[in-house]
Amino acid sequence: MNKVGNLLRGNLRQYIMVIALVVVIVFFQILTGGVLLLPLNVANLISQNAYILIMAIGMLLCILTGGNVDLSVGSVAGFVGAISATMMLKMQVPVLPTIIVSLLIGLVIGFWQGFWIAYVGVPAFIATLGSMLIFRGLTYVVLKGTSLAPLPAGYTFLASGFIPDIASVGGLNLLALLLGIVASILYVFRELSIRKNKRKYGFEISPLMFFIPKVVGILIVINAFSFTLASYKGIPMVLVIVIALVLVYSFITMKTIPGRHIYAFGGNAKAAQLSGVNTKKVMFWVYTNMGVLAALAGVIFTGRLNSATPKAGVNFEMDAIAACFIGGASTSGGVGTVVGAMVGGLLMGVLNNGMSIMGISIDWQQTIKGFVLLAAVGFDVYSKSKSK
Amino acid sequence: MEQYALEMRNISKSFPGVKALDNVNFKVKPKHIHALVGENGAGKSTLMNILSGVHPFGTYEGEIVIDGQVCAFKNIKDSEAMGIAIIHQELALIPQLSIAENVFLCNEQTDFGSVINWNKTHTRTLEMMKKVGLNEPIETKIKDIGMGKQQLVEITKALAKDVKILILDEPTAALNDDDSKHLLDLLLELKEQGITCIIISHKLHEVTKVADEITVLRDGKTIETLVKGVDEITESRIIIDMVGRELVDRFPKRSHQIGEVCFEVKNWSAYDSKDDTKLVLKNININTRRGEVVGIAGLMGAGRTEFVMSIFGRSFGKKIEGTIIKDGKEIQIKNVSDAIKHGIAYATEDRKNAGLILIDNIKSNISLTALDKVSKGIVIDENKEIKVVEDFREKLRIKSSSIFQKTGNLSGGNQQKVVFSKWIFSDPDVLILDEPTRGIDVGAKYEIYTIINELTANGKTIILISSELPEIIGMCDRVYVMNEGRIVGELDAEDASQVSIMNCIMQSNQEVYHE
Numbered sequence: 001m002n003k004v005g006n007l008l009r010g011n012l013r014q015y016i017m018v019i020a021l022v023v024v025i026v027f028f029q030i031l032t033g034g035v036l037l038l039p040l041n042v043a044n045l046i047s048q049n050a051y052i053l054i055m056a057i058g059m060l061l062c063i064l065t066g067g068n069v070d071l072s073v074g075s076v077a078g079f080v081g082a083i084s085a086t087m088m089l090k091m092q093v094p095v096l097p098t099i100i101v102s103l104l105i106g107l108v109i110g111f112w113q114g115f116w117i118a119y120v121g122v123p124a125f126i127a128t129l130g131s132m133l134i135f136r137g138l139t140y141v142v143l144k145g146t147s148l149a150p151l152p153a154g155y156t157f158l159a160s161g162f163i164p165d166i167a168s169v170g171g172l173n174l175l176a177l178l179l180g181i182v183a184s185i186l187y188v189f190r191e192l193s194i195r196k197n198k199r200k201y202g203f204e205i206s207p208l209m210f211f212i213p214k215v216v217g218i219l220i221v222i223n224a225f226s227f228t229l230a231s232y233k234g235i236p237m238v239l240v241i242v243i244a245l246v247l248v249y250s251f252i253t254m255k256t257i258p259g260r261h262i263y264a265f266g267g268n269a270k271a272a273q274l275s276g277v278n279t280k281k282v283m284f285w286v287y288t289n290m291g292v293l294a295a296l297a298g299v300i301f302t303g304r305l306n307s308a309t310p311k312a313g314v315n316f317e318m319d320a321i322a323a324c325f326i327g328g329a330s331t332s333g334g335v336g337t338v339v340g341a342m343v344g345g346l347l348m349g350v351l352n353n354g355m356s357i358m359g360i361s362i363d364w365q366q367t368i369k370g371f372v373l374l375a376a377v378g379f380d381v382y383s384k385s386k387s388k
Numbered sequence: 389m390e391q392y393a394l395e396m397r398n399i400s401k402s403f404p405g406v407k408a409l410d411n412v413n414f415k416v417k418p419k420h421i422h423a424l425v426g427e428n429g430a431g432k433s434t435l436m437n438i439l440s441g442v443h444p445f446g447t448y449e450g451e452i453v454i455d456g457q458v459c460a461f462k463n464i465k466d467s468e469a470m471g472i473a474i475i476h477q478e479l480a481l482i483p484q485l486s487i488a489e490n491v492f493l494c495n496e497q498t499d500f501g502s503v504i505n506w507n508k509t510h511t512r513t514l515e516m517m518k519k520v521g522l523n524e525p526i527e528t529k530i531k532d533i534g535m536g537k538q539q540l541v542e543i544t545k546a547l548a549k550d551v552k553i554l555i556l557d558e559p560t561a562a563l564n565d566d567d568s569k570h571l572l573d574l575l576l577e578l579k580e581q582g583i584t585c586i587i588i589s590h591k592l593h594e595v596t597k598v599a600d601e602i603t604v605l606r607d608g609k610t611i612e613t614l615v616k617g618v619d620e621i622t623e624s625r626i627i628i629d630m631v632g633r634e635l636v637d638r639f640p641k642r643s644h645q646i647g648e649v650c651f652e653v654k655n656w657s658a659y660d661s662k663d664d665t666k667l668v669l670k671n672i673n674i675n676t677r678r679g680e681v682v683g684i685a686g687l688m689g690a691g692r693t694e695f696v697m698s699i700f701g702r703s704f705g706k707k708i709e710g711t712i713i714k715d716g717k718e719i720q721i722k723n724v725s726d727a728i729k730h731g732i733a734y735a736t737e738d739r740k741n742a743g744l745i746l747i748d749n750i751k752s753n754i755s756l757t758a759l760d761k762v763s764k765g766i767v768i769d770e771n772k773e774i775k776v777v778e779d780f781r782e783k784l785r786i787k788s789s790s791i792f793q794k795t796g797n798l799s800g801g802n803q804q805k806v807v808f809s810k811w812i813f814s815d816p817d818v819l820i821l822d823e824p825t826r827g828i829d830v831g832a833k834y835e836i837y838t839i840i841n842e843l844t845a846n847g848k849t850i851i852l853i854s855s856e857l858p859e860i861i862g863m864c865d866r867v868y869v870m871n872e873g874r875i876v877g878e879l880d881a882e883d884a885s886q887v888s889i890m891n892c893i894m895q896s897n898q899e900v901y902h903e
C-alpha cells in the first residue's frame with residue numbers, strides 16, 4: 001500500500017503541472033461558456049503563444065546551466081523584426097533571404113552574448129540586461145520610432161499560415177486528422193518500447209492501472225486536438241515549427257552528449273569541469289542558441305502582428321522565464337525539461353486567453369499571472385523541502 | 389538509578405526506502421566524552437541530527453531525555469535552548485566576517501533589543517577565546533585563519549551559547565596532527581569545566597585516547613557501549629564491532645609487478661591561480677612506472693593537490709611551465725578533456741563539491757567522463773550506458789537502490805566508489821587519487837584499497853595523495869615527499885616510515901630557513 005502511495009506521489013509531482021494545466025483549461029472552458037476550446041480559439045491560442053514557447057525552449061537551456069536567464073530576448077525579437085521589416089519594405093529584399101538574414105543576425109547576437117558571458121565572465125544577468133537595453137534602443141533607431149506595415153504574405157505565413165490540405169472530408173481537414181492518428185500510433189509505440197526497456201533492465205514500471213489510463217488519456221487529447229484543428233483551417237504553420245523544435249530540443253537535452261553536459265554543468269559546475277566538460281563552451285553555445293531562437297520568435301511575432309513596431313517584444317523575456325519556472329525548472333540549474341517549459345508556457349497562455357475572453361483587463365491579467373508564477377514555484381520549493 | 393546528561397531511548401527513523409535507525413539507545417553521562425563510531429551510513433549523523441533538531445520531533449520514533457526531562461525539539465533553536473550545540477564536519481562559519489562576528493552570529497550581544505553592543509561582543513569573545521586557547525586578534529576574518537583555528541572558533545561559538553552538550557562531527561578530519569592534538573586536549577579541558585562532549589570520529593586512535601565511553605553503531609543499530617576502565621578498549625575490538633567481522637589486515641596484499649616508466653613530469657613550476665606573483669610549485673620532477681602506486685606525502689598546504697591539479701588539464705595555476713612525458717612522448721595538455729584523452733584521471737579530495745553532481749543519479753555521474761564511449765556520434769546509447777554503469781555498480785559494490793539513485797543520497801564510501809567508477813570508466817593509464825579515503829569508514833577503506841590493487845594489477849599507475857601516513861606507507865611502492873611546493877625526498881617502500889617522511893619535511897624546512 002505504501003508502495004502505491006510512493007509511486008503515486010512520485011508520479012503526481014511529475015505530472016502536477018500537466019494536471020494544473022488541465023484544471024485551468026476546464027475552469028476557463030466552463031467560465032467562458034465553451035469559447036476557450038472552440039476550433040477558432042484553439043488556433044488563436046497556438047499562434048498567440050508560439051513565440052513565447054520558442055523563446056522558452058532557449059531560455060530553459062540557459063536556466064539549466066545554473067539558473068542563468070537571458071533578459072534580452074524580447075529586445076532581440078523586436079530588433080530582428082525591425083530589421084526584417086526594413087529589409088523587405090525599404091530595401092525590397094525577398095522574403096526568404098530576409099528570414100535567413102534575420103536568423104543569422106540572431107546567431108551573431110548569440111555569439112556576442114556568449115562571448116561576454118562565457119569568455120569574459122560577465123554574469124549572465126548583467127550581460128543580458130545590457131543587451132536588453134542595447135537592442136531595444138537599436139530597434140527604435142532602425143524603425144526611427146515608427147511602425148512598418150503591412151508585410152509580404154510569404155513572411156506572415158510562418159506566423160499565421162496553415163499547411164495546405166490534401167483533401168477535405170465533410171468539411172474536416174484530412175491532413176490534420178491523419179497526422180493526429182500518426183502521432184497517436186507513434187506515441188503508443190514509444191510508450192511501449194520505454195516500458196519494454198524498463199522491464200528488460202528490471203526497473204520498476206508503473207502498474208497497468210496507471211499506465212493504461214495515462215496512455216488512453218493522452219490519445220484522447222491528441223485526437224481531440226487534431227479534430228479541433230481539422231474543423232477549423234487545419235494545421236497552423238507555427239504549430240509545426242513549435243512541435244519540431246520541441247522534438248529536436250527534447251532529443252538534444254535527453255539523448256545527446258551536449259545535452260548531458262548542460263545538465264552536468266548546471267548540477268555542479270566544478271565537478272563537471274573536472275570531469276572534462278568544457279563549461280565555457282557549453283555556456284557560449286547555450287547563449288548562441290538563445291540568440292537564434294529569439295530571432296526566430298521575432299520573425300514569427302512580427303509576422304503575426306503583420307507589422308514591425310518599436311515596442312514589439314517588450315516583456316517577452318519575463319513570460320519565457322516564467323514558463324520555464326512554472327514548468328519545473330530549478331532556479332539553481334541542472335533540473336528542468338523542454339516539455340515542462342512548454343506546459344508552463346501553455347498554462348500562462350491559457351490563463352491570458354481565458355481571461356481576455358472573459359473581458360478581464362490586461363492589468364488584472366498581469367497580476368494574476370504573477371500570483372500563478374509565485375504559487376507554482378512556491379509549491380515546487382515546498383514539496384521539495386518536504387521530500388527531503 | 390544512574391543519572392544521565394542525555395538519553396536517547398529506542399530511537400527509530402526511516403527515510404524513503406531505508407531504515408536509518410532501528411531502536412537505537414544512546415546514553416551519555418554528564419561530564420564525559422562519549423565517542424560515537426561506526427561505518428559510513430551506520431546512522432551516526434542521523435542520530436545527531438535528531439538530537440540537534442534537524443529532524444524535528446514527530447519525524448522519528450522514541451524519545452530524547454535531557455537531565456531527566458523529555459524533550460521534543462521542533463528545530464535547532466529548541467535544542468540550542470537546552471544547551472546542545474553541534475559542530476558539523478563542514479564548518480558553518482562565514483568566511484568574510486571576523487572571529488567576533490562569527491562567534492556571536494545569531495546570538496548577538498545587544499542593547500535595546502536589537503542594537504549590537506560591540507564592546508560586549510568583543511570582551512565576551514576574548515573571554516571565550518581564552519577558554520579554548522585561541523590566540524588571534526578578534527577582528528581577523530575567518531578566511532584568513534587555518535582549519536585548526538576555524539575549528540576552535542566553532543567551539544568558541546558553542547561556548548558563547550552556553551553549551552552543555554557539545555557534539556563534534558569528525559572534528560579532526562581536516563586537521564594536521566598538531567592541530568588535532570591541540571583540539572583533543574581542549575576537549576579534555578572542557579570536560580573538566582563541566583561540558584559533556586559527543587565526538588563522532590573515524591580516527592580510532594584519537595577516540596580510544598580521549599573517550600570515556602564509546603558507542604558503536606552498525607546498520608542503524610547500537611552494537612555496544614564500551615566504558616573506559618570497565619571494558620577492554622582496543623582499536624581492533626571497535627573495528628570488529630563496526631564492520632561485524634575481523635579485518636586481518638588493514639591494507640590488502642598485492643603482487644608487485646612493476647613495469648617501465650610510463651609517466652614523467654619534468655621541471656614543473658606554476659604560479660598561484662589568484663596571485664600570479666606567488667610561485668607555488670617549484671621545479672617538480674616525478675616519474676611513475678606501470679603497476680606502481682606512487683605516494684605523495686606532505687603536510688597540509690604542501691602543494692600536493694595544487695600540483696596534481698595543474699597537471700590535470702591546468703585546473704590549477706597560472707604561467708605553468710614544464711613538460712609531461714607519457715610513454716616516452718611529450719604530451720600537451722591544455723584542458724581537462726585533453727588530460728582525459730591522454731589517459732590521465734584525477735579523483736578530487738573534495739568529493740561533494742568537485743567530484744560528484746549530487747543532484748544527478750549514479751548513472752549520469754559515472755558516464756560523464758567518457759560519454760563518447762557509450763555514444764554514436766553525439767547521440768547517447770542509453771541501453772549501453774545502463775549496462776556499463778550497472779557493471780560498475782556490481783563490481784565496486786556500490787550500495788544503492790539502483791543506478792538511478794541520486795548520488796547525494798549515498799553514504800560517503802559509496803559516493804567515493806562512484807567517483808572511482810567514473811574515472812575507471814574513462815580508462816586512464818595514470819589515476820591520481822587525492823585523499824581517496826577521507827571521511828570513509830574502515831570497511832569501505834579496505835574495499836577502496838582492493839580496487840587500487842586491482843588497477844595496478846592491470847598495469848595502471850596510481851598516484852596517491854594522502855594525509856594519513858599509515859595509508860601512504862601501507863599502500864605505496866614509492867613515496868615522494870612534498871613540502872612548500874617542492875619535492876624534498878623520494879623514498880622506497882622499505883625506507884618509508886612516518887619518521888623518515890617527517891625527517892624529509894623537517895630537513896627541508898631547515899634548508900629554507902638557512903636560505
